[in-house]
Amino acid sequence: MENSLDYELIDFGNGRKLERFGKCILNRPEILANKPKTLSNEAWQKMAHGQYSDSGKETGKWININDLPAQWLCEYASANKQWTLELTPGKYKHVGVFPEQEKHWKYLEKHVKPGHRVLNLFGYTGASSLASANAGGDVFHVDSSKSVIKWAARNAQLSDVSTIHWVCDDALKFAERELKRGSKYDFIIMDPPVFGQGKKGVRWKLENLLPQLVKTTTGLLNKGGILILNTYSPVVSLEEMEELMVKNSLNCTKKGWLSVSIQDGRRLNLSKYTIAKG
Ligand SMILES: C[S@@+](CC[C@H](N)C(=O)[O-])C[C@H]1O[C@@H](n2cnc3c(N)ncnc32)[C@H](O)[C@@H]1O
Incomplete structure (x- = not known):
């Protein structure tokens, strides 16, 4: 690529x-x-x-x-x-x-259409949000760090994108509230950190939180909506990620590693992902 x-x-x-x-x-x-x-x-x-x-x-x-x-x-x-x-x-x-995530940006650019609602949880500096907003998506970017949200907003300003909704909140807490409100999304992308700071500053391990995150976000998907899950966790396997999708009645259409390549042909695998359809 x-x-x-x-x-x-x-x-x-x-x-x-x-x-x-x-x-x-x-x-x-x-x-x-x-x-x-x-x-x-x-x-x-x-x-x-x-x-x-x-x-x-x-x-x-x-x-x-x-x-x-x-x-x-x-x-x-x-x-x-x-x-x-x-x-x-x-x-x-x-x-x-995270340059290896270019594969996700390209996917979003190709599949997000004007008017699609896109939720980017653990959104960091906003690359996936920018890719989705540029494709015409109505993007909700969630990150619990105020300074990171400001950084992402600066990136949007530098990129002449003014349509992204910035949400400084705990990702799971926000998703649960959205579920109660009956909100729906066409695309949800989430790349939760291996260790995180959850509700009320409580530390969590990704492998403990993932089932709840996938269950809640599944409830937010429109019919035919897409959930992209990405992880750098060494303890969560691709098989477990796929199992989680199946358990939530999602159809896992793609799974694999995100990698970066070098001119001599070598490839460095860095994170795992699944793409699943609701
Ligand atoms: C691995 S980065 C995500 C990278 C992103 N996918 C990208 O490619 O730009 C993790 C992000 O999650 C945020 N974060 C950590 N704990 C969180 C929580 N409980 N709720 C929301 N965001 C959180 C961090 O501030 C950080 O920006």
């Missing part, structure tokens, strides 16, 4: 990946990059603007190797769709976009 995001995976291996996001090259940890890398340490060091140094679970820091900017822009352009994301060397190793 030709990249529409201005992104390139340059090399990966030995637990790290070297990637270019727009004008910036970053060296980040990647637990799934478990084979040997191709380029030398010196080549990585010479190319990278910044490196994330891991110092344990969800902690670490960015090292400025060569003029690592505090913020920069990264463009997405596919056919007549174009949008812009503001990136930053951010919390944990994240920068503001």
Whole structure:
């Protein structure tokens, strides 16, 4: 698949990946990059603007190797769709976009039609929301972090998109309220984090929450509506994801890994997904 995001995976291996996001090259940890890398340490060091140094679970820091900017822009352009994301060397190793999710953006661009209602739960900086809004969808973007919602709204502004409804709330709580209100959606996309902060700040593990999330969102789907579930969890398997769909009487039409490829043909699998029809 030709990249529409201005992104390139340059090399990966030995637990790290070297990637270019727009004008910036970053060296980040990647637990799934478990084979040997191709380029030398010196080549990585010479190319990278910044490196994330891991110092344990969800902690670490960015090292400025060569003029690592505090913020920069990264463009997405596919056919007549174009949008812009503001990136930053951010919390944990994240920068503001998950490039492997381009497959979902392309799916939404193709299938969302003007007037379709789209719910993006755990929406982060808004890439799926922008893809859906650009296709004419009426998009509800939900994230529990105020600063992340502001970031997503800046991305929409940079992309000349003014139609997205921003909801700063717990995803499950919002979905449950929507269910009570009788709201329906044509597309629901959710990418819940492996660990999260739930109602009243209670910590949850994805594998415990997933059945409830899928059950509630299934209730929000219009007949023939689509649920896209994505996860980076190492303990939730594709088979379990599919089982959850079947248990909720959804027809799982697609499942697999989201990956990024490198010019030499190697592929790095990063997250699992299912697409199911109501
Ligand atoms: C893995 S990111 C999602 C990435 C997104 N799919 C994308 O590609 O841009 C997880 C997001 O979930 C949000 N989040 C964490 N716990 C949440 C909760 N209980 N309710 C809503 N959002 C939550 C975080 O603030 C973060 O933005």
